[in-house]
Amino acid sequence: MTVDVAFSWPTRVYWEDTDAGGVVYHAQYLAFLERARTEWMRAQGYGQELLRIEYGLVFAVRAMQLDFLKPARLDDALAVSVGLQECRRASAVFTQSIARGGDLLLTAQVRVAALDADGFRPRPIPPPLYDQLKALEQPQ
Template identity: 85%
Template sequence: MFSLPVRIYWEDTDAGGVVYHAQYLAFLERARTEWMRAQGYGQELLRLDYDLVFAVRAMTLDFLKPARLDDALAVTAQLVECRRASAVFAQSILRGDDVLLTARVRVAALDAGTFRPRGIPQPLYDELKALEQATPEATGTEKQA
């Protein structure tokens, strides 16, 4: 699973040294962006070579534990579903073995010039589809509490 290391700085926190909830979104975005870059598809390459950008369409977050000033975190990104015009990522933020946050993020494929929905170009779609990794949430087999 792809993991991006993140350190918590003052700018990430509220006055009490706890990470502000909206900052988690930035960490998740960075991890997805770096996951794409690790696959050979940086944002600028997607825009210039494929006339394509991805934008968040929907997001579900579960805040489990707070991150705090100076914490060293790992932000994961895993592609769990690739469709013709969208993709879904399962993500988490961890501090060691502690899961602080889980997320499910759907991104939509958009034309880079018009920001209108469009299909993912076939060669890119084929490569992304091959990178799908099933998770219990993606297959509907997660355990019920």
């Protein structure tokens, strides 16, 4: 899977992210990916609190495909990329990666569902947000 770097969020690996050997625990990669998607949305002008309050909308992960290529380690400076592969009326697919310098450590494809903030039922993405996201698609 090739990831076009449309947005990159920097992070560092801390002790709390690792196992006893100083290697990033596999579940911690999910947190890195989530934070990068959140910052990507914020960079588009749609922070999570704004989406919830003004649009009654939240996004929830529906499916993920991860490919662990190399380990990240304590103190590594990482770049977590986000690209929007596809935006549909009630879901979106993101292509993400985690890299350390020139080394690609992980690739991911993440499908999120648009949900009503109160009942957590599927719902369409509001037109202004949908139009903006659709314009940002980078089909693979």
